[in-house]
Amino acid sequence: MTYNVVSKYNEQMRMRSQTELSFLRLIKQLVIFPTSKRWFFMRNQFYLLIILILFFVGCQQQVNEESPVNIPTTKDKVYSESWNGEPVIVKGQTDDGNYTNINEINDVKDIETIIELLKNAEWEENVQVDIRPPDYRFSWNRYIHGVWDNKEYNRLEVIIEGHSSYGTLSISSSEVLYEILTGTSYESD
Template sequence: MNRDFSKKYLSEENFSKLRKTTRSGVQETLMMERIEKESVRKSFPVKYYIVLTSASLLFLVLSIPFILDFMGMSKENEATTQLYAPPELAIIVGDETIHPILGTYSWTVENNDGTSTDNTQDSEPPPVLLKNQEPLIVSSTNELTFVFEKPPSSYEIREWENKFNEVLATYNDIDLENVSGVKFFDIIATWEQGTASYAFSLEFENESGSRTPTVERVYSESWDGETVIVEEYEESLNYNIINEITDGKDVETMLTLLKKTEWIEGISADNEPPDYRFTWNSYVHGVWVWKMKETDRSTENVVSNRLSIIIEDQYNHTTLSEEDSSILYEIVTGEKLE
């Protein structure tokens, strides 16, 4: 084996560079002898042994600080993957998307100095948080998709009762079948950095694909026997209790009037605070007294007192006839409507 063997693996230019970079003829001779022995024994090309030169070792030594810096940058980049607030959540149903309201959460952020910062927030229960937000309309044929900005390690879904703001049940998923009316939910999700809750509401359509009528979703059940508390608006959003209805006949008459009136569905009434409000079977009713001008054959301006009613969180509205307004007003307040 001679120097010509090396030239089969190194170009003439690279071979000259190799010769120039060696510090003495002795180094070159020793290196070429090693190349000759190792190449014959293992049939490795000469190019794999260039890394063993002193110049290459020097390169590796000089590279260590850069390698350490890169490792540090990797750790820093890893740290920047943490979020400084709970991830956002989107709920998709067909072409519709809603963004639930962020509720209570506890979130930890690691600082660069090795310390950590704990961020917490308390919130009202979902029925209160969602008071002014319209629900997402769904039917039994829909599928709910939860899209988190960063997937949680786990989550659960809670359904809330809207009168006493209590949790009714906990689920892994939401069953869209055999459900009607407006329901309130929140999702409790967990990450390594903490936990967060997200509040949203759904309105379930009936089998025909339309909104379930108020009479079906609100008044289909019998009276639960709880006292119907009536409150009157005073000022600064304060209400005082003025009546408590316990008589079954009065409650039945009230229910009959509310069932037979024509409810307008799917609207959000944005009015002044109700003059009165009462609760029947956990459904809070807001009542306004209006003086309405009507026209009949004898005169063009007949003024009558009428009651307009909404049911909170049900997105509906109705106005009773003059006669029904008088009957309901007397049951609710114990006084004549004048």
């Protein structure tokens, strides 16, 4: 009984090695040592087939139209975080172009209102803002915001420094945000 198992194993190994040798001979003839014109053309066809397979596999795009890619906007990233507890320090621009502290906000309700107003602002992504320095600056959770008072439209305009995002607040939201940031009422022309 042991003899049959051993002989079957030996037979399987011999068949396997013969198959491997046949395959290696075929590859050797196709790729390395062409012996006739027929093999030369077969080898070129083999290379062409490999190149075409690689080309089509590389160019294949898998687009699933049912589930579009949802890339989070800067607004979503910044205002989805909870407040880290550090006070919001508001700095106003002076006549000489420097910034001085004009208000420190520690009240949780005021900070929640600021974040809610900024979250609901009309934001534009990938915008390069190239105007005068902001009238006010404040930092919330490591994000520095620049705020402009646009007297022409009675609105505040906001950027998040280091990001390409530009936001515009409504007139009523501008009044509330201005009062929280500066501690004074909003004066429109």
